[in-house]
Amino acid sequence: MRQISLRLNGVARTVEIEDQVLLVELVRSLGLTGTKVSCDTEVCGACTVLLDGRPVSACTTLALEADGRSVLTIEGLAKANQLHPLQQAFIDNFAFQCGFCTPGMILAAKALLDERPSPTAEEVRRWMEGNICRCTGYQSIVDAVLDAAGRRP
Amino acid sequence: MLRRFEVHRATSVEEAVDLRVRYGDDAAVYAGGTELLLAMKLGIARWAHLIDVKPIRELSRVAVARDTVRIGATVTHWDLERHPDVTRVLPALARLEASVANVRVRAAGTLAGNIAFAEPHADPPALLVALGARVVARGRRGERTLPLEEFVTGMYQTALGGDEILTAVEVPVPAPDARAAYVKFQVLERPSVGVAIVAKVNGASFAGPPAVVVGAVDELPRRVDTAALAGASLADARVADALAASARAAVSPVADLAGSEEYKRHLVGVFARRALTALAAG
Numbered sequence: 392m393r394q395i396s397l398r399l400n401g402v403a404r405t406v407e408i409e410d411q412v413l414l415v416e417l418v419r420s421l422g423l424t425g426t427k428v429s430c431d432t433e434v435c436g437a438c439t440v441l442l443d444g445r446p447v448s449a450c451t452t453l454a455l456e457a458d459g460r461s462v463l464t465i466e467g468l469a470k471a472n473q474l475h476p477l478q479q480a481f482i483d484n485f486a487f488q489c490g491f492c493t494p495g496m497i498l499a500a501k502a503l504l505d506e507r508p509s510p511t512a513e514e515v516r517r518w519m520e521g522n523i524c525r526c527t528g529y530q531s532i533v534d535a536v537l538d539a540a541g542r543r544p
Numbered sequence: 545m546l547r548r549f550e551v552h553r554a555t556s557v558e559e560a561v562d563l564r565v566r567y568g569d570d571a572a573v574y575a576g577g578t579e580l581l582l583a584m585k586l587g588i589a590r591w592a593h594l595i596d597v598k599p600i601r602e603l604s605r606v607a608v609a610r611d612t613v614r615i616g617a618t619v620t621h622w623d624l625e626r627h628p629d630v631t632r633v634l635p636a637l638a639r640l641e642a643s644v645a646n647v648r649v650r651a652a653g654t655l656a657g658n659i660a661f662a663e664p665h666a667d668p669p670a671l672l673v674a675l676g677a678r679v680v681a682r683g684r685r686g687e688r689t690l691p692l693e694e695f696v697t698g699m700y701q702t703a704l705g706g707d708e709i710l711t712a713v714e715v716p717v718p719a720p721d722a723r724a725a726y727v728k729f730q731v732l733e734r735p736s737v738g739v740a741i742v743a744k745v746n747g748a749s750f751a752g753p754p755a756v757v758v759g760a761v762d763e764l765p766r767r768v769d770t771a772a773l774a775g776a777s778l779a780d781a782r783v784a785d786a787l788a789a790s791a792r793a794a795v796s797p798v799a800d801l802a803g804s805e806e807y808k809r810h811l812v813g814v815f816a817r818r819a820l821t822a823l824a825a826g
């Protein structure tokens with residue numbers, strides 16, 4: 392067993408894990424089931440979380456990589472009852488149907504907007520090309536990200 | 545779900561080398577894990593010990609000297625596409641890095657890991673070979689530097705010794721009158737074909753033969769014979785024809801999900817022309 396300390400959605404946590412435990416297994420075991428697993432091979436983005444602000448595939452990242460770092464999952468975005476602008480924009484633009492891809496989409500988009508607050512539609516498409524949606528279609532997702540970029544505080 | 549293993553976080557190259565010697569075939573070097581963990585999850589490979597090289601501080605740096613850009617072994621694709629010195633001195637490499645895989649694989653995957661895995665369907669090797677890149681490896685008997693072309697010996701095969709780790713990739717700073725371009729075609733997660741061209745250009749003509757390397761279709765990156773193009777004009781249609789023919793002749797494509805041998809050979813010709821067009825454009 393190995394002890395790791397991380398900031399998980401802003402809260403300091405110390406947990407004991409075995410080395411082979413994946414980051415997605417850790418966060419889901421802590422009740423944060425917003426992070427999904429679909430392809431399990433780094434292709435679809437359903438498992439996207441931010442590790443020190445960078446998007447990673449939690450399905451293929453060891454949990455021990457989070458030691459001394461901060462992890463943001465979809466549960467960490469809203470403040471009290473106030474949705475994050477990206478979450479609100481996804482609702483307003485009908486950017487999800489089943490919602491399975493949505494946590495990963497929103498976190499990937501957050502990483503983009505943190506680095507480039509006013510991206511073009513083309514930049515959004517390129518950045519999000521590794522996040523796959525099987526039901527909504529991508530136009531409304533791109534619209535939502537651009538909309539959120541416009542509303543940011 | 546992964547089967548049980550132990551991760552050893554090395555904090556110096558010496559420690560990593562000692563761990564390789566101690567655990568031998570039971571251990572693998574672990575960097576971003578984008579290939580390694582996937583192979584382990586799919587059951588293609590199994591190791592009881594992973595030697596994590598990311599905590600080794602000296603491997604995380606990009607250093608630009610007068611004639612060489614030295615890229616530490618744990619520098620990621622993400623780092624390279626943004627690095628101010630790389631975008632300035634090696635803009636074609638920075639652009640290539642921004643087109644590797646997806647944003648998550650770029651954020652975790654390292655350039656050295658890409659090279660050490662020697663998966664033929666890769667982007668950086670073609671351009672790096674054309675740029676004359678070298679790799680630096682350190683083992684029990686010290687450090688050695690060898691051309692990337694000699695390091696990669698086959699599909700998933702390299703000249704890395706059982707006690708060695710890669711410490712850096714060194715890229716010569718291109719001459720002021722040199723230009724470089726990389727173009728690729730991709731339908732799945734990885735490139736079907738990539739063509740790199742590096743050339744000194746004098747006015748609108750090649751000063752000497754351009755370095756042209758085809759990646760992803762064959763077992764290894766393949767150099768194209770361009771001796772006949774020395775001094776030729778970039779805009780001459782016959783030059784594009786000659787380059788395309790020479791590029792097709794340089795490869796023995798491996799048929800796979802990305803296409804048949806015939807189709808890939810055709811693509812190589814098309815993308816050799818496009819590489820020339822990209823070079824001529826800037």
Ligand SMILES: Cc1cc2nc3c(=O)[nH]c(=O)nc-3n(C[C@H](O)[C@H](O)[C@H](O)COP(=O)(O)OP(=O)(O)OC[C@H]3O[C@@H](n4cnc5c(N)ncnc54)[C@H](O)[C@@H]3O)c2cc1C
Pocket residue numbers: 432433434572573574575576577578579580581582597617618621643644645646649652653654655656657658659660661665666667668704708709710711733734735
């Ligand atoms: C979905 C997906 C899409 C991809 N698309 C592309 C693409 O479009 N183009 C492309 O070029 N590549 C692509 N890749 C490959 C990607 O570039 C590599 O996965 C990544 O760069 C490998 O680096 P890593 O640090 O993750 O290596 P790891 O997975 O950690 O290691 C890979 C191999 O290298 C060895 N190794 C790593 N570091 C060292 C070292 N310092 N010394 C000695 N040995 C070492 C390991 O032992 C292992 O054998 C893709 C991968 C995935 C999963």
Ligand code: FES
Pocket residue numbers: 427428429430431432433434435436437438439448449450451
């Ligand atoms: S589940 Fe991780 S990328 Fe698809």
Ligand code: FES
Pocket residue numbers: 486487488489490491492493523524525526527
């Ligand atoms: S909303 Fe169903 S997969 Fe995207």
